[in-house]
Amino acid sequence: ADVKKIAVIAGDGIGPEVVAEAEKVLKRTEELFGYQFETEHALFGGIAIDEKGTPLPEETLKVCQSADAVLLGAVGGPKWDNNSKELRPETGLLGIRKALGLFSNIRPAFIFDCLKEASTLKPEVLEGTDLIVVRELTGGIYFGEKFRRETANGQEAVDTCAYSEKEVERIARQAFDIARTRRKKLASVDKANVLETSRLWREVVIRVSADYPDVELEHVLVDNCAMQLLRRPSSFDVIVTENMFGDILSDEAAMLTGSIGMLASASLGEGAFGLYEPVHGSAPDIAGQGISNPIATILSVALMFRLTFGYHEAADSIERAVKEVLDAGHRTGDIAVDKSTAIGTLAMGQLIVDAM
Amino acid sequence: ADVKKIAVIAGDGIGPEVVAEAEKVLKRTEELFGYQFETEHALFGGIAIDEKGTPLPEETLKVCQSADAVLLGAVGGPKWDNNSKELRPETGLLGIRKALGLFSNIRPAFIFDCLKEASTLKPEVLEGTDLIVVRELTGGIYFGEKFRRETANGQEAVDTCAYSEKEVERIARQAFDIARTRRKKLASVDKANVLETSRLWREVVIRVSADYPDVELEHVLVDNCAMQLLRRPSSFDVIVTENMFGDILSDEAAMLTGSIGMLASASLGEGAFGLYEPVHGSAPDIAGQGISNPIATILSVALMFRLTFGYHEAADSIERAVKEVLDAGHRTGDIAVDKSTAIGTLAMGQLIVDAM
Ligand SMILES: CC(C)[C@H](C(=O)O)[C@@H](O)C(=O)O
Numbered sequence: 174a175d176v177k178k179i180a181v182i183a184g185d186g187i188g189p190e191v192v193a194e195a196e197k198v199l200k201r202t203e204e205l206f207g208y209q210f211e212t213e214h215a216l217f218g219g220i221a222i223d224e225k226g227t228p229l230p231e232e233t234l235k236v237c238q239s240a241d242a243v244l245l246g247a248v249g250g251p252k253w254d255n256n257s258k259e260l261r262p263e264t265g266l267l268g269i270r271k272a273l274g275l276f277s278n279i280r281p282a283f284i285f286d287c288l289k290e291a292s293t294l295k296p297e298v299l300e301g302t303d304l305i306v307v308r309e310l311t312g313g314i315y316f317g318e319k320f321r322r323e324t325a326n327g328q329e330a331v332d333t334c335a336y337s338e339k340e341v342e343r344i345a346r347q348a349f350d351i352a353r354t355r356r357k358k359l360a361s362v363d364k365a366n367v368l369e370t371s372r373l374w375r376e377v378v379i380r381v382s383a384d385y386p387d388v389e390l391e392h393v394l395v396d397n398c399a400m401q402l403l404r405r406p407s408s409f410d411v412i413v414t415e416n417m418f419g420d421i422l423s424d425e426a427a428m429l430t431g432s433i434g435m436l437a438s439a440s441l442g443e444g445a446f447g448l449y450e451p452v453h454g455s456a457p458d459i460a461g462q463g464i465s466n467p468i469a470t471i472l473s474v475a476l477m478f479r480l481t482f483g484y485h486e487a488a489d490s491i492e493r494a495v496k497e498v499l500d501a502g503h504r505t506g507d508i509a510v511d512k513s514t515a516i517g518t519l520a521m522g523q524l525i526v527d528a529m
Numbered sequence: 530a531d532v533k534k535i536a537v538i539a540g541d542g543i544g545p546e547v548v549a550e551a552e553k554v555l556k557r558t559e560e561l562f563g564y565q566f567e568t569e570h571a572l573f574g575g576i577a578i579d580e581k582g583t584p585l586p587e588e589t590l591k592v593c594q595s596a597d598a599v600l601l602g603a604v605g606g607p608k609w610d611n612n613s614k615e616l617r618p619e620t621g622l623l624g625i626r627k628a629l630g631l632f633s634n635i636r637p638a639f640i641f642d643c644l645k646e647a648s649t650l651k652p653e654v655l656e657g658t659d660l661i662v663v664r665e666l667t668g669g670i671y672f673g674e675k676f677r678r679e680t681a682n683g684q685e686a687v688d689t690c691a692y693s694e695k696e697v698e699r700i701a702r703q704a705f706d707i708a709r710t711r712r713k714k715l716a717s718v719d720k721a722n723v724l725e726t727s728r729l730w731r732e733v734v735i736r737v738s739a740d741y742p743d744v745e746l747e748h749v750l751v752d753n754c755a756m757q758l759l760r761r762p763s764s765f766d767v768i769v770t771e772n773m774f775g776d777i778l779s780d781e782a783a784m785l786t787g788s789i790g791m792l793a794s795a796s797l798g799e800g801a802f803g804l805y806e807p808v809h810g811s812a813p814d815i816a817g818q819g820i821s822n823p824i825a826t827i828l829s830v831a832l833m834f835r836l837t838f839g840y841h842e843a844a845d846s847i848e849r850a851v852k853e854v855l856d857a858g859h860r861t862g863d864i865a866v867d868k869s870t871a872i873g874t875l876a877m878g879q880l881i882v883d884a885m
Pocket residue numbers: 263266267420722723752
């Protein structure tokens with residue numbers, strides 16, 4: 174039988190609670206569809222720092238490398254915030270992206286009809302919003318040379334932002350490919366009026382666009398994009414941008430949907446392998462109380478089914494179940510209008526499993 | 530008599546129309562308050578490229594350097610968008626900031642009560658929003674070394690982001706000083722979990738904060754700030770950040786007020802000298818039709834009175850006049866709910882002058 178190996182990284186904060194519900198969904202998928210999953214748990218982030226002295230133990234990397242996909246909860250928390258760089262959860266995150274070659278971060282942001290009111294934007298503005306931010310994930314200022322030096326103006330810190338044609342081309346192709354399966358509109362975001370990396374970015378995107386005559390391409394400056402996301406969110410289909418801009422814009426896009434507890438993300442490389450995680454963080458303030466929202470992690474499983482395994486029917490089943498449970502009025506605290514009726518993590522997970 | 534010299538740069542697109550109304554306000558201030566202004570016009574941006582072959586003619590720089598303040602309309606337009614770097618309006622903008630030592634860009638974003646509905650955010654979320662983004666303007670990735678080189682992955686483009694302690698300290702002090710005159714809250718925005726420049730930024734801001742024990746300081750990561758601006762805009766008082774992040778966040782903040790045609794900005798250096806301009810751009814699509822909104826430029830004059838000349842009474846008079854005209858229901862097309870009742874640039878300017 175075709176057994177899919179999934180590396181499961183629960184991580185920190187609410188990570189373990191939400192991942193536990195996602196694992197129930199995996200189990201239920203086996204029963205319903207006859208698929209087989211083999212999960213292997215691994216330490217990562219803060220808990221790995223505590224137990225192994227490093228955020229990304231060699232062993233964890235091996236577990237991921239021998240898996241078909243990775244399911245990640247969340248990492249980080251105040252406990253490790255003042256650690257030195259090598260002992261910080263974020264360093265593990267950057268390390269795992271680089272080590273696994275995950276150059277592309279896919280962040281869908283869309284509106285759950287029944288949660289439209291949760292956004293701080295007016296419902297009529299949000300109407301129809303359904304976009305994907307494709308963020309370059311292993312280049313740019315995140316990974317360029319960094320150092321300090323002494324100058325006449327005191328210490329100076331330097332970060333280097335670099336992009337090669339190859340790096341831009343592969344992420345551009347991926348974004349065009351995704352746009353092709355959707356509304357066929359791609360917004361490439363850069364700061365070509367100031368940055369040399371953006372000018373290269375734009376040149377390469379234009380060159381690649383020749384292979385996608387069916388996709389409508391627009392170039393949007395990053396400052397303008399931050400505005401247009403607020404003004405006309407529903408006009409975007411796929412947005413492709415470099416690492417730092419993508420970090421900012423994907424979070425802005427997620428927040429404007431009002432459904433940040435509901436959004437999944439995928440980090441992909443050249444093949445089908447991918448790392449899947451909820452967009453929300455480790456929420457240390459509510460960890461361990463059993464009140465966190467497992468939906469984003471459950472939907473990350475659906476995204477894994479679609480993008481890595483091609484299990485579309487099973488993905489449909491999960492997404493339909495989530496919709497059904499929400500439509501029936503069930504809410505965790507983060508999305509409940511009347512907090513007194515909120516249900517917990519376990520109850521929400523069970524409802525979704527039952528509805529599959 | 531104390532004659533204040535003002536360099537007036539009308540620029541491109543709607544720049545000349547909105548600046549003309551601001552000049553009427555200057556004239557009216559002379560009549561009402563007995564101040565004296567001497568204005569000198571200078572070419573800048575696209576029009577300077579056309580007439581002088583460079584976006585920032587030496588002459589224009591001299592006019593600015595011998596003035597007490599600069600009033601700028603707007604620059605740029607599609608006509609010059611495909612020019613080489615040296616022949617682009619933006620290059621003039623970056624050049625004038627550097628040449629005049631304008632290291633600090635002050636961008637107030639607040640809600641005009643009568644325009645609350647113009648925002649795409651819910652009015653109850655916006656309620657009480659009144660913040661200032663203090664953006665570092667002559668450092669960071671905007672001004673670092675830029676180049677291309679050949680690599681095994683094709684051409685590679687490089688931008689360098691650098692900050693010295695001195696650069697961070699002066700902008701931090703300015704932000705703390707401003708916070709002190711307001712609600713005494715400062716949010717310093719960085720990406721200290723990834724960037725070396727951000728780690729230096731944070732160290733220096735913390736050090737400077739020792740001199741401002743009365744100001745409450747929080748550190749916010751840039752991606753989180755992009756979200757929090759949407760979730761709780763009214764909780765921010767002063768935001769201080771580096772050049773690139775400030776470009777993005779100040780535009781996001783301006784847009785969420787729904788009043789982008791109303792917002793003024795100041796670019797300051799060490800002394801009282803400043804360059805004042807509306808936040809909106811040159812809007813080439815509506816240029817020359819007499820329908821643009823002159824309020825942001827008129828309010829830029831009020832900001833100049835406050836920050837460079839200390840003419841607070843005159844600034845009050847302008848701001849009150851704008852409020853009165855808006856409260857009476859007058860609207861230019863950009864802010865009119867019923868476009869058929871919109872008035873033009875000249876009419877709006879005259880109403881404000883009359884109400885002073
Ligand atoms: C934690 C941090 C390093 C990370 C990033 O900036 O990439 C996070 O914000 C994200 O978007 O996954």
